[in-house]
Each structure stands twice: as structure tokens, then as C-alpha cells.
Amino acid sequence: MSSVLFLNLAWQISTLALVALGLAIVFGKLQIMNMAHGEFVMIGAYAPVITSSMGLPGWLQVPMCLLTVALVAFALERTIIRHLYGRMFDSLLATWGIAILLREAVELIFGRGYQSVSPPIGGTLSILGADYPAYRIVVIIGIIVGFAALYWWNTRSKVATRIKAMVGNPDLAEAIGINTARLSAGAFIFGCCTAGLAGLILAPTIRIEPMMGLDYLIRSFFALVVGGLGNLEGLGIGAGIIAGTQSVLGAVANQTYGYLAVLTLSILFLWLKPDGIRSSSR
Amino acid sequence: MTALLEIDNLTGGYRDTNVLFDVSARIETGSVLGVFGRNGVGKTTLARLVQGSLIAGAGEIRLEGSSVGTLPAYARRELGFGYMPQTSMVFDDLTVRENLNLGSNREAPDRYFERFPRLAERLDQPAGTMSGGERKILAFVRSMIEDTKLIVLDEPSEGVQPENIYHMADCLKERAAAGVGVLLCEQNLTFLTSISSWYLGLDAGTVVLNKPANEVSGADLRSILSL
Numbered sequence: 001m002s003s004v005l006f007l008n009l010a011w012q013i014s015t016l017a018l019v020a021l022g023l024a025i026v027f028g029k030l031q032i033m034n035m036a037h038g039e040f041v042m043i044g045a046y047a048p049v050i051t052s053s054m055g056l057p058g059w060l061q062v063p064m065c066l067l068t069v070a071l072v073a074f075a076l077e078r079t080i081i082r083h084l085y086g087r088m089f090d091s092l093l094a095t096w097g098i099a100i101l102l103r104e105a106v107e108l109i110f111g112r113g114y115q116s117v118s119p120p121i122g123g124t125l126s127i128l129g130a131d132y133p134a135y136r137i138v139v140i141i142g143i144i145v146g147f148a149a150l151y152w153w154n155t156r157s158k159v160a161t162r163i164k165a166m167v168g169n170p171d172l173a174e175a176i177g178i179n180t181a182r183l184s185a186g187a188f189i190f191g192c193c194t195a196g197l198a199g200l201i202l203a204p205t206i207r208i209e210p211m212m213g214l215d216y217l218i219r220s221f222f223a224l225v226v227g228g229l230g231n232l233e234g235l236g237i238g239a240g241i242i243a244g245t246q247s248v249l250g251a252v253a254n255q256t257y258g259y260l261a262v263l264t265l266s267i268l269f270l271w272l273k274p275d276g277i278r279s280s281s282r
Numbered sequence: 283m284t285a286l287l288e289i290d291n292l293t294g295g296y297r298d299t300n301v302l303f304d305v306s307a308r309i310e311t312g313s314v315l316g317v318f319g320r321n322g323v324g325k326t327t328l329a330r331l332v333q334g335s336l337i338a339g340a341g342e343i344r345l346e347g348s349s350v351g352t353l354p355a356y357a358r359r360e361l362g363f364g365y366m367p368q369t370s371m372v373f374d375d376l377t378v379r380e381n382l383n384l385g386s387n388r389e390a391p392d393r394y395f396e397r398f399p400r401l402a403e404r405l406d407q408p409a410g411t412m413s414g415g416e417r418k419i420l421a422f423v424r425s426m427i428e429d430t431k432l433i434v435l436d437e438p439s440e441g442v443q444p445e446n447i448y449h450m451a452d453c454l455k456e457r458a459a460a461g462v463g464v465l466l467c468e469q470n471l472t473f474l475t476s477i478s479s480w481y482l483g484l485d486a487g488t489v490v491l492n493k494p495a496n497e498v499s500g501a502d503l504r505s506i507l508s509l
Contacts, residue, residue, distance in 0.1 A: 160311035161380055168375045171335050176385035
């Protein structure tokens with residue numbers, strides 16, 4: 001395997017894992033089938049467009065992204081989502097409508113055309129004998145470190161244990177003093193913010209447009225189907241298989257074969273192993 | 283004098299179906315109210331209405347004189363309500379240790395391990411892999427270590443071996459002696475009569491007996507259970 005292919009694979013897997021993380025939280029923990037997940041990725045990707053159009057310094061992209069996504073997620077949670085926890089099919093329909101609404105709103109503000117932004121870190125780094133964009137290498141390392149920190153937090157923190165308790169037995173969780181409505185809202189907003197952050201990180205490497213979210217939603221869903229819900233290991237495995245298959249086939253054949261293989265794989269998993277490789281409620 | 287818990291003319295149930303009708307009771311500080319009756323008479327509904335996972339359609343629930351009847355369960359926990367449900371009483375996916383460490387305002391469980399040593403042996407085991415009786419004990423110990431003013435227990439002895447039921451009774455006597463009120467819904471008359479200071483008998487969702495323990499005979503209790 002050439003160094004560039006390996007680095008591309010690492011890029012595809014790590015960014016898909018980051019994009020799918022929010023869906024894993026919202027779908028896996030709250031049983032909300034968030035069809036608007038990709039739109040949160042899209043809103044995050046527009047953050048650098050907003051800051052540059054307003055002439056704001058580049059470092060404001062992160063707070064701008066998180067604030068915008070958190071506000072939208074908060075408003076949706078208070079008005080719609082909190083009535084749909086545990087109602088997967090209802091949430092699918094409702095968030096499908098929300099996705100259309102968000103796409104139309106963004107199109108109204110920014111138009112239908114493509115936008116592009118420059119990476120905050122330019123140039124290339126020589127790694128494994130290949131010159132590779134420095135920005136992508138920094139992002140790959142950042143995602144690996146971020147997931148390690150999240151894994152540590154998930155196994156050690158009291159909040160993570162409370163979320164597991166709430167998911168497993170919401171009535172008992174309330175009885176021991178856990179405000180499940182507030183915890184669910186926090187988890188939903190956190191999940192949306194990770195999607196927005198993924199969009200912000202991906203923005204310099206993609207064409208930003210209102211319809212971009214759908215592809216991320218589908219690939220995230222496939223990653224969860226293959227990997228299984230409820231734990232970070234499953235998310236990593238799912239992202240590895242989906243992004244890996246698509247990358248390798250895309251490189252040795254073409255993108256169409258890559259998509260076809262991913263679709264076939266997902267159908268097979270839904271049919272033969274619907275809980276995925278590493279499903280767990282923990 | 284204001285009682286620890288006052289239940290006045292409580293009517294409630296599940297959605298549009300009322301199960302309890304016009305139920306009134308009081309629990310004094312440090313006393314045990316034994317609630318009994320046949321299956322389906324409304325014991326669990328009463329426990330859930332008091333604890334807050336169900337909200338009453340009519341009536342009043344007061345803790346130390348303050349109305350709590352419309353508060354959600356988590357808010358009642360903050361005010362001092364403890365609860366051990368009859369079913370789904372532990373977090374199956376969490377370990378025994380995690381089950382005991384959840385929640386705020388609690389003491390270390392160590393002193394309960396002398397009476398229930400199996401828990402200490404299984405601290406790192408997922409609670410869902412334990413037997414029904416062991417899960418009951420875990421839920422019971424969790425309700426004991428919480429800093430509460432009132433503990434609501436729904437059939438705690440169901441499926442528990444006799445030796446451990448004696449230990450449960452001792453624990454409840456200790457908590458009552460420390461000033462905690464207890465609302466105990468129970469069908470095991472031996473257990474119920476060993477610790478109750480007041481009885482509340484239910485039949486078809488209504489109160490058929492509400493008397494101090496020293497005014498009630500075993501025959502009275504058995505007659506209500508056979509109604």
C-alpha cells in the first residue's frame with residue numbers, strides 16, 4: 001500500500017468517525033434517528049464562510065460554529081426533539097422535516113452555489129516518505145487524541161455513567177435524582193455540536209453547499225449499522241470498514257464501485273447482523 | 283403536629299385509568315407504614331404516586347408540610363425521597379459498584395456488605411447478570427445508603443432468601459431509628475409485621491384499613507388479604 005493511500009485511508013476513517021460520533025450519541029443513546037445530522041455538519045462547515053464574510057479573525061470559527069450549532073440544536077430540542085425520545089420512527093419523520101427546513105434556510109441565506117474556504121494550516125509535511133497536506137495530518141492526529149480522551153471520559157466520568165443509567169432505565173434514573181430531560185437535552189446538543197465541529201474541520205477540504213449533509217448522514221448511518229450502536233469501539237470499527245472499503249475501492253477502481261460496495265455491505269449487515277459488530281448499551 | 287408525609291384524598295393511576303381512589307395516609311418521622319393487600323389493589327401505584335414516577339389526578343402529597351405532588355421524581359429525590367421499585371430495580375448494564383455509586387448524597391455502602399457479602403464479591407459484575415434476589419438486595423442497599431427523609435419500598439422481599447429478609451428488616455429498623463420514614467408495600471406478612479408501626483390495607487384501590495400496628499391483629503391482616 002502506498003504511503004499516500006494509507007494516509008488517505010487514515011483521513012477518511014478518522015473524519016467519518018468524527019462525523020458519525022454525533023449520530024452515534026443521538027441515535028445510540030437517545031434513540032432519536034436524527035435525519036438532520038448531516039445538516040448540522042453543513043451548518044458547521046458554513047462557520048468559516050460566515051467569519052470570513054464578516055471579516056472576523058479566523059480563530060473565531062470554532063466558537064462561531066459551536067455557538068450556531070448549539071443554538072439551533074437547543075431550539076429544536078426544546079420545541080420538537082424532547083417529545084420524541086425513544087420514539088425512533090416518529091423522530092425519523094420529524095428530523096427529516098427539520099433537515100429540509102435547515103437546508104432551505106441555509107440556501108435562503110447563502111444561495112445554492114458552492115463555497116470554499118482555505119485551510120488554517122497550509123503547506124505539506126513529509127510523512128512515511130510522502131508529501132501530505134499538513135492540515136490533514138494535524139486533523140488526523142487531533143481526532144485520534146480526541147477519541148482517546150472521549151474513551152477515557154466515557155469509562156471514567158460520572159456524567160457518562162449517568163447517561164448509561166438513563167438509557168438503560170430512565171424511570172429509575174429519575175428516582176435516584178437524575179434530571180433525565182436535562183441530561184437528554186445536553187447529550188443531543190453535544191451530539192449536534194460534534195457534527196458541527198466535523199463540518200468545520202472538513203470545510204477546507206470540501207465544497208460547501210446546502211445539500212452536502214445528505215452524503216455524511218448516509219455514510220454515518222452505514223458506519224453505525226456495520227459497527228454497532230452504543231460504544232466507541234463499534235463506531236471506530238464501522239468507520240474503518242465503511243471508509244476503508246470506499247477509499248480502497250475508490251483508489252484501485254473508481255468511486256462508483258466504492259459506493260456500491262459500501263451499500264452492499266450495509267445491506268448485508270442490516271440483513272444478517274442488524275446489531276452490528278460491536279453492539280452494546282454500555 | 284405536621285407529619286413527615288401526608289397523603290390526602292389521593293386519586294390516580296395510569297393515563298386515563300385510575301387505580302387508586304381517595305387514599306389518605308400519614309407517615310411520622312421514624313415510623314414505618316406497612317401497605318398491604320392482594321395483587322392488583324394499587325400498592326405499586328401508591329408507591330409510584332408518592333415517589334413521583336406517576337402524577338396524581340387529584341389529591342395532595344406533602345413532605346414536612348410542603349406540597350410535592352406535582353414535582354417530578356428527580357426533584358422529589360432532591361427533597362429526600364428514596365425509592366426501590368418492584369421491577370427494573372437496578373441498572374442492568376452498570377456494574378454493582380456503578381449502581382451503588384450513582385446518585386448524590388449517599389454514604390459508602392461498606393457497612394451493608396457485612397450483612398450482604400455477595401454484593402462485595404460482585405462489585406465489578408454487571409448488575410443484569412445477577413439473580414433476581416441479588417438484584418433486589420442491590421436495589422435495597424442502594425436505597426439504604428441514600429441520604430433520605432422517606433424511603434418508598436415496593437415488595438423488597440420478593441424473591442429474596444429468608445436470611446436476607448431478616449437483614450433487610452434490621453436495616454429498615456436502623457433507618458427508622460435514625461428518623462427516616464418508611465413506606466413499605468409488601469405481601470410478606472412476616473416481614474411486614476416485624477417492622478411496621480402503622481398499617482394501610484388496600485382493596486380495589488381504596489383504603490380498607492388504616493390503623494396503628496398495636497390495634498391490628500394477624501386475623502385482620504389475613505382477612506384483608508383474602509378479600
